[in-house]
Amino acid sequence: MIHIHFIVNPIAGNGHTPLTKDELQSYFISGVHDLTIKISEYKAHATLLTQESVLEKADIIVACGGDGTINEVATCLIGTNIALGIVPMGSGNGLASNLKIPKNRRKALEIIRNKHKEHIDVGSINGRYFFSNTGVGFDARLIKHYESSEKRTLLGYISACAITFRDIKKNEPLSIGIDGETPMINPFIVLISNSNEMGYKLSLTPKASLQDGKLDVLVIKKINRLKMLWLGILILIRKVHWLKESKSFQTSKLHLTRNHSDFFDTQVDGEHNRIDTNQLDISILEKSLCVLTAK
Known part of the structure; x- marks a missing residue:
């Protein structure tokens, strides 16, 4: 008997x-197939439900x-023999899209x-795992506005983007050092x-791979509003490297230091996350998560 547990977020995708x-x-x-369905009711509840399923010896746990x-689900499965399944039900679905898992429920x-x-590889930021990406700066502030919106759609994402552009000068000054630079x-x-x-088929790092043992890092220096609009166009055509203020590189480890403040506003897999320290240690765990994908 194959025991498959489904951890369902009932409000995903509205x-x-x-x-x-x-x-x-x-x-x-x-x-x-023996099927079990568990419904998450609040943020981080999916983690608790997955931990229960691990103890119940599920063979496959589906997010x-x-x-x-x-x-939340995958975090509990790192380093185990339990396979992660994915049924994409969110609005962005970045990781599922990268894994070629279709949004069509039957095919998934x-x-x-x-x-x-x-x-696949897994990223770690100060001990918290990420599977798609993490970041500081504009994207972290964007996610913060997006989460406060009731519209979990592409339109809501665009609206949050506009608010973040408008408020960009109001943000606390940020000084970041990367690996001693x-x-x-x-x-x-x-x-x-x-x-x-x-998510939404958008990419700032189109050459990144889930199985190369590397993190792809994009750094964009301070730019004016006109350059921000140009960046938006470059994102749509996946040509961010055309922006002269951008720098891309690969690494297995990264250290960020924030001067004059004791916290970082970050986004982790599309969710806002405040980290109460001025040091970020980011690394890769090679091929540490088993996932179910199309052949």
Whole structure:
């Protein structure tokens, strides 16, 4: 018997199409697959539910939601023999898209039933795991505004983007040093990626890979508003390297220091995360997570 546990975020993607056991049962074989559904009710609840499923000896644990739900579930499976399945139900779905897991529910469930396994890299920022990307600067402030919005859609994302542009001069001055280099004053963004998508098919690091043992780092120095608009266009056509203020490199470890402050506002897999320290240690754990993907 194959024990498959589904951890479902009922409000992912605005909760328009809830996942039910009756629906799931039609994709699996009675007597071969034993299905369990657990519903998350609040932030970090998916982590608790996954920890229970690990103790209950589930063979496969499926995250049904967006990148935030996937992060909560996958965090518990690092270094185990339990495979992570994904049913993309969020608005961005960056990691699922990178793994070629379709948003079509039937096709996503077929991938889980077929059980094709691969191992992917995992990022770590001060001991917290990330699977797609993490960052400080504009993207962290953008996610902070996005989370306060009731619109978890592309339109809501664009609206949060506009608010972040408007408020950019109100933010506390930021000085960041990277691995001993001369500190940058108010960098526009420092993005550290494990995958090549941020969600909504957008990418700042299109060459990033989940299986190369490296993190792709994009640093964009302080830029004016006109350059910000130009950057927006370059993101859409995946040509961020055309911006002369940008610098990209790969690494397995990264150290960030913030001067004149004892905290970092960051985003981790599309969720705002305040870290109460002026030091960030970021690293890669090679092929430490087993995931179910299309062949």
